[in-house]
Amino acid sequence: MMNGYGIKENGEFYPVILQFGGHKLCGSGRFSNVYCGQMIAPILKEVAVKNVWSDTETRHLKTSEYAEIQILTKLFHPAISNLLFFYSRSANDKTIHCLVLDYLPNEMAKMRDQGVKFDVLDAKIYTFQLFSAIAHLASKNIVHMDIKPQNVIMNRSTGHLKLADFGNARRLETNEKTGGAYQVTRFYRPPELLFGCEKFTPAIDIWSATCVAFELFANRVLFRGKDTKDEITLIIGVFGYPTDEDIKSMGVKRPRVARKEARGIETFTSKMLDPEIYDFLKSTLKIDPKKRKPAIEVLKLPLFDVIRAIPRKKRSNGMEIPNLLNYTEMYHKRESEVEVAPVDIETTEKAEKESKSSSSHSDEEDKGKEK
Numbered sequence: 001m002m003n004g005y006g007i008k009e010n011g012e013f014y015p016v017i018l019q020f021g022g023h024k025l026c027g028s029g030r031f032s033n034v035y036c037g038q039m040i041a042p043i044l045k046e047v048a049v050k051n052v053w054s055d056t057e058t059r060h061l062k063t064s065e066y067a068e069i070q071i072l073t074k075l076f077h078p079a080i081s082n083l084l085f086f087y088s089r090s091a092n093d094k095t096i097h098c099l100v101l102d103y104l105p106n107e108m109a110k111m112r113d114q115g116v117k118f119d120v121l122d123a124k125i126y127t128f129q130l131f132s133a134i135a136h137l138a139s140k141n142i143v144h145m146d147i148k149p150q151n152v153i154m155n156r157s158t159g160h161l162k163l164a165d166f167g168n169a170r171r172l173e174t175n176e177k178t179g180g181a182y183q184v185t186r187f188y189r190p191p192e193l194l195f196g197c198e199k200f201t202p203a204i205d206i207w208s209a210t211c212v213a214f215e216l217f218a219n220r221v222l223f224r225g226k227d228t229k230d231e232i233t234l235i236i237g238v239f240g241y242p243t244d245e246d247i248k249s250m251g252v253k254r255p256r257v258a259r260k261e262a263r264g265i266e267t268f269t270s271k272m273l274d275p276e277i278y279d280f281l282k283s284t285l286k287i288d289p290k291k292r293k294p295a296i297e298v299l300k301l302p303l304f305d306v307i308r309a310i311p312r313k314k315r316s317n318g319m320e321i322p323n324l325l326n327y328t329e330m331y332h333k334r335e336s337e338v339e340v341a342p343v344d345i346e347t348t349e350k351a352e353k354e355s356k357s358s359s360s361h362s363d364e365e366d367k368g369k370e371k
C-alpha cells in the first residue's frame with residue numbers, strides 16, 4: 001500500500017492510497033523500467049507502472065513536477081496510455097518517479113521482430129487510432145517527439161492501440177528549441193529535423209506516425225537510414241531535392257546532398273499497396289511540414305470509411321472492429337475512481353522484490369542507465 005496522487009478532471013491532483021497485486025517487468029527504456037500487473041485500489045485494473053530514475057536535471061523536482069507527468073496530466077484519450085496515478089519512492093539514494101498508466105499487452109516493435117504481419121484492415125484500424133492520438137495531442141498543443149513502434153502498444157486480440165512514452169513530449173507554448181537533428185529516432189525523424197530545424201510543430205508527429213503506419217501496411221521500415229546523411233538521401237530519393245519554397249518554409253540551409261528527381265513513394269514498397277493507402281501517404285509525407293495533412297483531417301480520409309461502417313465489420317480473428325466512433329472527439333472524461341473492498345495484497349515493494357528475482361533487470365542494474 002502506498003501514498004500517491006490521482007488526477008482530477010480539471011488537472012488538479014488529489015491524494016490517494018494505491019494498492020497493487022504482483023507484477024512483472026514488461027519493458028524497459030534507457031532511464032526506466034516498466035512493470036505490468038494488477039492494480040487493486042482505488043480501481044481494479046490491469047496497469048503498467050513506469051519507474052523513472054531521476055537524473056541530475058530532475059533530481060530536485062517533486063514527482064508532480066516531473067515533465068512527463070506534467071504533460072500526461074493535460075491528456076486523456078482512449079488511444080493514449082493515460083496517466084491514472086503517480087507516486088514516488090526511493091532506491092539507492094535516488095528518487096524514482098512512478099507513473100501508473102493504462103496497459104496494453106503487445107508492443108508493435110516486438111511483434112514486428114517476431115515476424116507478425118498485419119492485414120490491411122488491422123493496419124487501417126491501428127493507423128486510425130494512432131492518428132486519433134496525435135489529433136488529441138495537437139488539440140492540446142503537445143508534440144510527442146518520439147513516435148516509433150517501440151512506443152506503440154496494442155491489444156492484438158481486440159484491435160486496440162495506445163501511444164505510450166511521453167518522456168520526450170513538449171508543449172508548444174513554451175517555445176523551446178528541439179535541440180537539432182538528434183530528436184526523434186532516426187527512421188521516424190522528419191526532414192526538417194534532419195536538415196537542422198529547431199522548431200517544435202505537430203507536423204513532426206505526422207511524419208513519424210506515417211512512417212509507423214507504413215510499417216503496418218507494408219511490413220517493413222520505410223526509411224532505414226544508416227546515419228543522418230543516409231536518412232536524408234533516402235528521403236530525397238523518394239520526394240526529390242527540397243524546393244526553394246520547402247527550404248524557406250523549414251527555415252533551414254540547403255542540405256549538402258546530391259540533387260535527385262522524385263521517384264515517388266510507390267517505388268518503395270515491395271508489393272503494391274491499395275491506391276487509398278498511397279493517397280494517405282502522399283498527404284502526410286511532405287517535405288514541407290506546413291503541407292502535411294493535420295491528424296484530424298487524416299481521420300476523415302476514405303481509407304478509414306470501413307471503420308465508420310455500420311454494422312461493424314469482422315476482423316480476421318473473427319472479432320468485430322472495435323468501436324472507434326468517439327475517437328475523433330477531442331474531449332474525453334477521465335474515469336472516476338471506483339472504490340473496491342480492501343483485499344489481502346502484496347505491496348509494490350514486495351512485488352518488485354519478486355520481479356527482481358525473477359527477471360534479469362534489477363534496480364541495481366538500472367543504476368547504469370543514468371544519463
Ligand SMILES: Nc1ncnc2c1ncn2[C@@H]1O[C@H](COP(=O)(O)OP(=O)(O)OP(=O)(O)O)[C@@H](O)[C@H]1O
Pocket residue numbers: 026027028029030031032033034036048050081101102103104105107150151153164165166167
Ligand atoms: N503503458 C504501457 N503498457 C505496456 N507496455 C508499456 C507501457 N509503457 C511502456 N511499455 C513498455 O515499456 C517500454 C519502455 O517504456 P518507455 O518507452 O515509456 O520508456 P523510456 O525509458 O521512456 O524509453 P526510451 O528509452 O525509448 O526513452 C516500451 O517500449 C514498452 O514495451
